[in-house]
Amino acid sequence: MKKILVTGGAGYIGSHTTNALIENGFEVVIIDDLSTGFECLLHPKAKFYRGCVTDAETTASILTKENIDGVIHFAAKIVVPESISQPLNYYNNNTVGVIRTLEACKKAGVKKFVFSSTAAVYGNGSNALVNESTPTAPLNPYGFSKLMSEQLIKDVEVEFGLKSVILRYFNVAGASQSKKYGQITKNASHLIKIACEAAVGKRSEMFITGDDYNTPDGTGVRDYIHVEDLADAHVAALNYLMAGGDSQTLNCGYGHGASVKEVINTIKKVSGVDFKVSIGPRRVGDADSIVSDNTKIKKILNWNPKRDNLELICRSAYEWEKELNL
Ligand SMILES: NC(=O)c1ccc[n+]([C@@H]2O[C@H](COP(=O)([O-])OP(=O)(O)OC[C@H]3O[C@@H](n4cnc5c(N)ncnc54)[C@H](O)[C@@H]3O)[C@@H](O)[C@H]2O)c1
Known part of the structure; x- marks a missing residue:
């Protein structure tokens, strides 16, 4: 072993x-x-x-x-x-x-x-x-x-x-299917974590950090x-x-991206909570869009992702956040 x-x-x-x-x-x-x-x-x-x-x-x-x-x-x-x-x-x-x-x-x-x-x-x-x-x-x-x-x-x-x-x-x-592991990170700057905190009422509102990026809806695009x-x-x-x-x-990564607005709408959908979202200023050092070409990892490691689904990712993160008392 x-x-x-x-x-x-x-x-x-x-x-x-x-x-x-x-x-x-x-x-x-x-x-x-x-x-x-x-x-x-x-x-x-x-x-x-x-x-x-x-x-x-x-x-x-x-x-x-x-x-x-x-x-x-x-x-x-x-x-x-x-x-x-x-x-x-x-x-x-x-x-x-x-x-x-x-x-x-x-x-x-x-x-x-x-x-x-x-x-x-x-x-x-x-x-x-x-x-x-x-x-x-x-x-x-x-x-x-x-x-x-x-x-x-x-x-x-x-x-x-x-x-x-x-x-x-x-x-x-996201978080493990078993619900034993997930993100606890204090003062996290991760979008899905923040949106889940807003959905469960740990934040009264959340901010989109800039909606004037060079992307289809103006918000940053990332590969979740x-x-x-x-x-x-x-x-x-x-x-x-x-x-x-x-x-x-x-x-x-999965090779396709979602915008900040798309992610927030998905968290709202899986949680059923229409939490308050405001537009704030850009953060220093944020890029417009970063999405992977994952051809190499699939070929070399034979990596075959099984959970390539934004709704599944958001739901698992939301379920974890709901139970998290830290
Ligand atoms: N979370 C993301 O989206 C993301 C994206 C890209 C890369 N990464 C990388 O993944 C790795 C893990 O990130 P994470 O999201 O799990 O963060 P995390 O903060 O949850 O985990 C980091 C862990 O390292 C420990 N640690 C930090 N400094 C240490 C030190 N000097 N000695 C011993 N332990 C130390 C922390 O206590 C913590 O348990 C990091 O290297 C990060 O750069 C994360």
Whole structure:
């Protein structure tokens, strides 16, 4: 049985992926500093270490002691506006965090690595689909912190033979069908989370951050992917690396987008609540439209998403939010 270290496994995507790994026969060890993660999202069958990934010694000792076969690195700060006001914090946590985790892998001889990257590396994706060869041009420190991390991960292949799958996630949303895992994130800036909070009455209203984008209805267009399909992509990426696969950078999205207005209308439909929505100013660093070309991941990982349905994504997020008392 292969044993995987999941950094950030107490977070939103890390908890779903841990669950998918365990369901697929992997053993999981988690390191998380619980800065934005939650103990209640820790899988009961995963071994948990509380620690920070900027501490290479701690990570290296876990890798060695637990005899780890591969790492999935989720641990990061993810709020774009915060990255603009606190760039040092973001580069330290996200980019230095990757350097230290790679140092730990080198020390412990771990050579399989899956990394959480983001469509934010593409910047303003224009209105065409973005593929992995689309020039990268992040619009904010968060995107840069991830792009720098990608480069580091690719470069160390020469230094110690690390094989990696870099997954560039598009907009992750929804909650597990079991209702055991979902997004808790405090002060989240994710559209579907905010709209669900408005639908269940945790917010009195919500704002559309700009309706003058270069898109059909003027609101931003994004490619929303169900978190359990994303978790499955991580399992596929690990299986691919364990079978001797070469390093890859892969988009992870459905290949079609929805506008902010379409998402809000879908949440209103699944919840039956006509919550108040106002138009606010644009957020700094937001792109018009970013939608993935997912041809490569489907081919290389044989990834076959099963939940490509905006209503299903929104319903699962709404059902989770309704039950969430945190
Ligand atoms: N949510 C999205 O839409 C999205 C999109 C693209 C990429 N990503 C990437 O996916 C990953 C997971 O995001 P998420 O949405 O689950 O966020 P999250 O905040 O729920 O999870 C991040 C987890 O990492 C932990 N963590 C943060 N810094 C740490 C550190 N220095 N040491 C140890 N643990 C630390 C947090 O406590 C948390 O449990 C991130 O790398 C993020 O950049 C997310």
